[in-house]
Amino acid sequence: MIAETGHYALILALGVAIVQMVLPILGTRLNDPRLAAVSIPAAQAQFLLICIAFGALTAAYVTSDFSVLNVWQNSHSAKPMLYKISGVWGNHEGSMVLWVLILALFGAAVATFGSNLPRQLQANVLAVQGSIAVAFLLFIVIASNPFLRVNPAPFDGQGLNPVLQDPALAFHPPFLYAGYVGFSMAFSFAVAALIDGRIDAAWARWVRPWTLAAWMCLTLGIAMGSWWAYYELGWGGFWFWDPVENASFMPWLAGTALLHSALVMEKRDALKVWTVLLAIITFSLSLMGTFLVRSGVLTSVHAFAVDPERGVFILGIMAVFIGGSFALFAWRAPLLSQGGLFAPISREGSLVLNNLLLTVACAAVFVGTLYPLALESITGEKISVGAPFFNMTFVPLVVPLLIAVPFGPLLAWKRGDLLAAAQRLTAAAVICLVTIIAVLAVNRSGPWLAPLGIGLGLWLICGAATELATRSKLFDVSWSETWRRLRNLPRASYGTALAHAGVGVMVIGLVSTTAWRIERIEALAPGGKVDIAGYELVFQGVEERQGPNYRELAGQFAVTRGGAPVTTLTPSKRAFAVEKSATTEAGIHNSWRGDLYVVLGDPLKDGAYSVRVYFNPMVRLIWIGALIMFFGGGVSLSDRRLRVGAPKRAKARRVAVAAVSK
Amino acid sequence: MLRHIMTAVLLAVVALGAAQAHAVQPDEILDDPALEARARELSAGLRCLVCQNQSIDDSDAPLAKDLRVLVRERLKAGDSNDEIMDFVVSRYGDFVLLKPPFTPHTWLLWFATPLLFLAAAGGIFYAYRRRSRAAAIPQALTESEQEHLTRLLDPDTPETGTPESGGKS
Numbered sequence: 001m002i003a004e005t006g007h008y009a010l011i012l013a014l015g016v017a018i019v020q021m022v023l024p025i026l027g028t029r030l031n032d033p034r035l036a037a038v039s040i041p042a043a044q045a046q047f048l049l050i051c052i053a054f055g056a057l058t059a060a061y062v063t064s065d066f067s068v069l070n071v072w073q074n075s076h077s078a079k080p081m082l083y084k085i086s087g088v089w090g091n092h093e094g095s096m097v098l099w100v101l102i103l104a105l106f107g108a109a110v111a112t113f114g115s116n117l118p119r120q121l122q123a124n125v126l127a128v129q130g131s132i133a134v135a136f137l138l139f140i141v142i143a144s145n146p147f148l149r150v151n152p153a154p155f156d157g158q159g160l161n162p163v164l165q166d167p168a169l170a171f172h173p174p175f176l177y178a179g180y181v182g183f184s185m186a187f188s189f190a191v192a193a194l195i196d197g198r199i200d201a202a203w204a205r206w207v208r209p210w211t212l213a214a215w216m217c218l219t220l221g222i223a224m225g226s227w228w229a230y231y232e233l234g235w236g237g238f239w240f241w242d243p244v245e246n247a248s249f250m251p252w253l254a255g256t257a258l259l260h261s262a263l264v265m266e267k268r269d270a271l272k273v274w275t276v277l278l279a280i281i282t283f284s285l286s287l288m289g290t291f292l293v294r295s296g297v298l299t300s301v302h303a304f305a306v307d308p309e310r311g312v313f314i315l316g317i318m319a320v321f322i323g324g325s326f327a328l329f330a331w332r333a334p335l336l337s338q339g340g341l342f343a344p345i346s347r348e349g350s351l352v353l354n355n356l357l358l359t360v361a362c363a364a365v366f367v368g369t370l371y372p373l374a375l376e377s378i379t380g381e382k383i384s385v386g387a388p389f390f391n392m393t394f395v396p397l398v399v400p401l402l403i404a405v406p407f408g409p410l411l412a413w414k415r416g417d418l419l420a421a422a423q424r425l426t427a428a429a430v431i432c433l434v435t436i437i438a439v440l441a442v443n444r445s446g447p448w449l450a451p452l453g454i455g456l457g458l459w460l461i462c463g464a465a466t467e468l469a470t471r472s473k474l475f476d477v478s479w480s481e482t483w484r485r486l487r488n489l490p491r492a493s494y495g496t497a498l499a500h501a502g503v504g505v506m507v508i509g510l511v512s513t514t515a516w517r518i519e520r521i522e523a524l525a526p527g528g529k530v531d532i533a534g535y536e537l538v539f540q541g542v543e544e545r546q547g548p549n550y551r552e553l554a555g556q557f558a559v560t561r562g563g564a565p566v567t568t569l570t571p572s573k574r575a576f577a578v579e580k581s582a583t584t585e586a587g588i589h590n591s592w593r594g595d596l597y598v599v600l601g602d603p604l605k606d607g608a609y610s611v612r613v614y615f616n617p618m619v620r621l622i623w624i625g626a627l628i629m630f631f632g633g634g635v636s637l638s639d640r641r642l643r644v645g646a647p648k649r650a651k652a653r654r655v656a657v658a659a660v661s662k
Numbered sequence: 663m664l665r666h667i668m669t670a671v672l673l674a675v676v677a678l679g680a681a682q683a684h685a686v687q688p689d690e691i692l693d694d695p696a697l698e699a700r701a702r703e704l705s706a707g708l709r710c711l712v713c714q715n716q717s718i719d720d721s722d723a724p725l726a727k728d729l730r731v732l733v734r735e736r737l738k739a740g741d742s743n744d745e746i747m748d749f750v751v752s753r754y755g756d757f758v759l760l761k762p763p764f765t766p767h768t769w770l771l772w773f774a775t776p777l778l779f780l781a782a783a784g785g786i787f788y789a790y791r792r793r794s795r796a797a798a799i800p801q802a803l804t805e806s807e808q809e810h811l812t813r814l815l816d817p818d819t820p821e822t823g824t825p826e827s828g829g830k831s
Binding site: 237240241242243244338341344352356359360363364367368371375379381382383384385386387388389392393397521522523601602604610611612 | 686687688689691707709714715716717720755756757758759760761762763767768770771772774775778779782783786790793794
């Protein structure tokens with residue numbers, strides 16, 4: 001009964017979405033505000049109905065209702081509760097329901113909190129959102145229904161892929177989807193503006209918070225995926241340029257460019273046409289990511305669907321939305337007026353450079369990801385495009401971008417002074433140079449470029465600090481005045497500085513772990529020892545343990561440093577009987593210097609085991625950097641919320657701030 | 663005894679579904695560190711044919727192990743890096759190379775990014791030139807602007823709300 005309720009709610013949601021797609025557009029065309037206003041309750045009702053459907057599916061998973069085909073295929077009664085719940089989206093059908101749930105959530109948010117949007121814009125935006133919902137709800141109802149029953153109901157389920165039974169991966173898809181789908185807001189606003197043939201700075205002020213929220217979620221989602229790969233795949237790799245990873249990375253790159261170009265549009269009323277195009281591109285890449293992962297075009301652990309019917313369906317959705325929006329863009333974009341002028345050396349100019357490098361870098365990933373697929377389908381020839389290709393095309397675009405980052409915020413709008421900006425950055429440059437020389441002097445191993453990479457990361461961090469110092473007039477005015485200025489800086493400034501510093505922290509982590517990681521591969525019998533990076537590991541043997549739905553073989557490694565005990569690591573191999581597969585759990589000890597990473601391999605002769613031990617210097621900075629970027633986005637978002645909508649007088653805003661801070 | 667059987671079963675299951683990477687095994691490692699370093703360097707550029715964009719250095723698929731052993735055998739036989747790569751490609755095709763070779767079929771792949779960069783940079787330059795030139799050419803006044811100007815210039819009807827004074831309030 002619960003499953004049927006969910007199914008019914010899903011079909012009702014489809015009906016409501018059709019209403020939401022059609023009536024508001026009619027209303028704005030016919031100048032009937034009442035018809036246009038239907039969009040608001042429609043978006044809210046659609047969200048409620050999809051909530052019911054999602055709740056019904058979750059209930060089926062939580063109660064292990066194996067009469068539902070989807071639950072039987074992807075769950076098991078012995079699975080821990082966390083993975084019963086995450087199992088809802090750990091499969092094709094359920095993940096599509098999550099997709100439309102997040103889509104409807106964003107739509108309902110615009111309907112509910114968008115009261116200060118122009119009526120016509122709001123109606124058009126919700127209509128476009130409705131059309132996306134129609135496409136995906138149709139897809140679910142026709143080709144991916146999660147509520148199908150099996151009769152008679154099996155005794156127990158088939159279990160969830162053990163690789164997916166992991167805390168980081170349980171929450172990786174919701175964040176990733178929130179990012180993908182969040183960019184649909186920017187898309188809907190862009191298409192609504194094209195339908196209207198009118199766009200102004202207020203548009204950018206509306207789009208930016210949504211884009212920022214989506215970007216934050218995507219940042220966190222990608223970071224979680226990479227963190228999971230690091231500790232789960234068993235050799236400490238964190239990014240493989242796998243097509244599935246690239247599918248999420250491309251919208252992130254385009255979304256980052258969009259955030260920056262929308263800034264120019266909001267502040268200076270320039271780059272309008274480009275911003276609209278970028279909004280369309282970003283969501284198109286999100287759709288493409290969904291297609292690549294969901295269609296089975298790529299075969300990997302992520303591709304649950306190997307059913308070509310579904311692939312063709314999503315390809316159709318993609319063709320309609322991408323083709324349609326680009327056609328609309330070509331037709332209507334000339335109507336959008338061009339905005340303010342600026343000199344090449346200016347804040348706007350620096351953001352144009354940012355957009356140039358980010359979008360071309362995104363294109364490099366795009367070409368590298370799709371070229372093998374295209375070549376194979378045209379000529380039948382199979383090639384591989386791996387890390388060496390991306391290192392040669394992507395990295396040369398990103399390094400100049402990162403070098404330029406600290407200059408951007410120091411340049412004035414319209415016409416900037418590069419020399420003055422460079423002078424302000426002198427201290428930062430000196431710190432970086434001293435560090436590079438120090439690293440070169442201390443650490444002679446590894447690639448000669450590595451110290452420069454560390455310097456680049458530090459340059460970003462010092463550059464962010466310089467921006468704050470400049471804005472607060474540090475050393476130019478008294479300390480108390482600087483402090484007063486720091487407190488009064490808009491939160492968006494802190495957000496920018498934090499996000500840029502986060503990139504720097506990440507760069508340091510990436511460079512040091514890539515350049516200076518140490519590896520020991522040994523055949524160890526109990527009592528055997530390994531020395532690595534100042535640690536001594538003693539293998540004490542293996543032990544069998546019983547988990548909730550697996551058995552594991554855990555190795556015991558006593559770790560000492562200079563004779564003093566540090567910790568005991570227990571890397572293990574888990575065997576999942578129901579799913580008939582296995583996972584590797586690394587034993588990781590974290591210190592400020594880096595991670596000690598131990599993996600238990602296969603048994604060899606005479607009770608020995610193949611053991612690999614890694615020391616990954618400062619590897620955590622990669623994810624700490626991502627967290628700082630996420631946090632910076634949040635700080636900036638908390639600022640924007642107060643300024644969103646119709647311009648308020650400063651006094652009124654101060655009252656609002658006071659009210660909020662109470 | 664039962665314990666040993668259980669362990670054997672457990673290991674069998676582990677081996678069955680080993681989708682995770684374990685890469686180089688201790689027994690594969692060459693005694694000569696210089697040769698081993700070359701082996702690792704070569705392995706990082708060779709794709710595990712049954713994996714998703716993983717190098718044979720990172721993969722524990724049996725096929726990857728075979729390739730690793732093959733590379734090391736050729737190294738011991740005294741082959742150069744290029745000879746080994748050519749040998750592997752002759753057996754498995756270009757698909758095995760993680761860095762695609764530079765052939766007519768991959769020209770577009772390699773040139774796409776630099777060409778796009780040049781095109782985009784050129785486009786920006788062109789748009790900037792066009793816009794600054796357009797801004798430099800004085801536009802003719804519209805009728806209403808002309809009317810406004812005439813009124814301003816007419817001493818009989820002094821206009822107070824000039825843009826300058828309006829901006830200061």
